[in-house]
Amino acid sequence: MPMTPPALAKIDGISEFEDLNPDPNILEVNLRAEQAQVEISPGHVTNVLAFNGQTPGPMLHARVGDRVIVHFENGLAEETMIHWHGLRIHSDMDGNPMVSTPIPAGGTFTYDFVVPDAGTFWYHPHASEIEQIERGLYGPIVVEEKDAPKFTSERIFVLDDIRFDKNFQVAPFGDPMDMMMGRWGSTLLVNGKTKLATGSIARGAIERWRFVNTAGARPMTVTMFGGSTRVIATDGGLVPEPYIRHTLIIAPGQRYDVELTADDSEATSIRIEGRIEVQQSDGSFVDTPFTLADWAIDGSVEATPPSYPAVTMPDIADAPSSKQLRLGMTQDVQGNMTMTINGMDGRKLPVAEYPQNAPVRFTIVNDDKMHLHPFHFHGQFFQILTKNGKPANEPGLKDTVLVEAGMTVTILTYFENAGDWMYHCHIPEHAMEGMMAELRVTP
Ligand code: C2O
Ligand code: CU
Numbered sequence: 001m002p003m004t005p006p007a008l009a010k011i012d013g014i015s016e017f018e019d020l021n022p023d024p025n026i027l028e029v030n031l032r033a034e035q036a037q038v039e040i041s042p043g044h045v046t047n048v049l050a051f052n053g054q055t056p057g058p059m060l061h062a063r064v065g066d067r068v069i070v071h072f073e074n075g076l077a078e079e080t081m082i083h084w085h086g087l088r089i090h091s092d093m094d095g096n097p098m099v100s101t102p103i104p105a106g107g108t109f110t111y112d113f114v115v116p117d118a119g120t121f122w123y124h125p126h127a128s129e130i131e132q133i134e135r136g137l138y139g140p141i142v143v144e145e146k147d148a149p150k151f152t153s154e155r156i157f158v159l160d161d162i163r164f165d166k167n168f169q170v171a172p173f174g175d176p177m178d179m180m181m182g183r184w185g186s187t188l189l190v191n192g193k194t195k196l197a198t199g200s201i202a203r204g205a206i207e208r209w210r211f212v213n214t215a216g217a218r219p220m221t222v223t224m225f226g227g228s229t230r231v232i233a234t235d236g237g238l239v240p241e242p243y244i245r246h247t248l249i250i251a252p253g254q255r256y257d258v259e260l261t262a263d264d265s266e267a268t269s270i271r272i273e274g275r276i277e278v279q280q281s282d283g284s285f286v287d288t289p290f291t292l293a294d295w296a297i298d299g300s301v302e303a304t305p306p307s308y309p310a311v312t313m314p315d316i317a318d319a320p321s322s323k324q325l326r327l328g329m330t331q332d333v334q335g336n337m338t339m340t341i342n343g344m345d346g347r348k349l350p351v352a353e354y355p356q357n358a359p360v361r362f363t364i365v366n367d368d369k370m371h372l373h374p375f376h377f378h379g380q381f382f383q384i385l386t387k388n389g390k391p392a393n394e395p396g397l398k399d400t401v402l403v404e405a406g407m408t409v410t411i412l413t414y415f416e417n418a419g420d421w422m423y424h425c426h427i428p429e430h431a432m433e434g435m436m437a438e439l440r441v442t443p
Pocket of ligand 1: 083085096124126253376378422424426
């Protein structure tokens with residue numbers, strides 16, 4: 001008889017998929033992309049693209065090693081495909097246009113994979129990303145550790161920004177400035193709402209908070225007040241040593257898990273603040289705090305500090321080969337812009353081949369003094385070694401690294417997962433303008 005695993009934690013913030021499969025080790029769900037009307041800003045109905053009628057889509061919540069079956073139905077008027085950002089699954093199930101065929105309007109596809117790593121991930125379309133993700137198609141994935149640490153409670157914060165028009169509709173696309181900078185919204189969203197999260201937290205509580213940045217172009221600056229906060233996990237799961245952080249900069253695509261201890265005896269509330277530019281009467285923009293969550297401290301609990309399973313990072317000294325990626329931009333005489341990798345449209349680069357399990361040190365140079373690039377590898381994890389020659393101080397396994405304008409970053413990519421993979425800037429406009437390429441990890 002297979003052992004029944006312990007129940008998964010309850011995570012506040014986003015509703016979960018209904019599991020259609022009685023086997024405790026299989027999560028089987030229906031997923032449909034379609035148009036919907038939702039209330040993002042209180043009192044206003046916004047037309048969106050939604051997963052199962054909601055944005056963010058339902059949380060895919062499993063335990064490491066579980067099999068996940070997703071019966072996907074494309075109810076959009078155009079083709080799409082679903083990518084499971086950060087999951088190191090088989091490339092056939094990775095849902096990206098360089099490796100698989102998009103699913104036509106009205107079509108279906110069954111994604112079937114085993115979740116190999118614990119961590120916080122997300123899913124989103126990999127077709128017409130500029131509009132599909134921005135109009136609301138994204139959802140979180142939580143994969144729990146085998147011996148998941150226990151907390152007083154757990155919450156998830158899916159962060160996004162949206163550009164509203166006067167009628168609280170998604171503003172039109174195609175602004176030439178967006179094609180350069182990516183599309184930045186006018187309002188921050190937490191779990192699909194402009195309204196802040198409220199409620200209460202007991203003094204002494206120890207919580208796990210999971211942050212996902214699903215925005216197209218905006219790195220989210222998140223500051224936490226009222227308790228002690230430590231980063232416990234990032235893109236690829238638990239970090240080897242939790243470390244104290246009050247402010248996180250989360251690049252588009254990245255994730256952070258934080259342990260919050262409500263231990264400040266002076267504090268009356270626990271707050272999370274983002275930042276957004278607010279236009280002044282003279283037309284200028286001022287970077288302004290934006291409250292994402294605010295909980296009153298109410299009552300008290302005696303919480304047992306969670307114990308974290310030991311995490312060992314692969315050896316960073318072991319990089320037999322290295323490779324340079326130069327990120328840039330060119331313009332032809334007609335003014336058509338190309339975002340380049342090593343001087344050309346990345347889609348025209350030959351498919352780079354790397355042997356499996358032979359780590360490669362990439363030096364990513366952003367030659368462009370104006371654009372930032374959250375750079376992402378599908379199906380692989382890496383460690384960020386340096387930024388502008390200094391230790392990056394971003395521990396843990398990553399799948400996305402923020403390469404700021406003019407910056408040089410070194411990462412060590414492990415290439416543990418054989419297959420055909422995309423690597424690209426996570427700003428959809430930049431990817432569509434050429435900052436995407438393919439590589440092959442050969443067994
Ligand atoms: Cu979120 Cu090609 O990735
Ligand atoms: Cu970019």
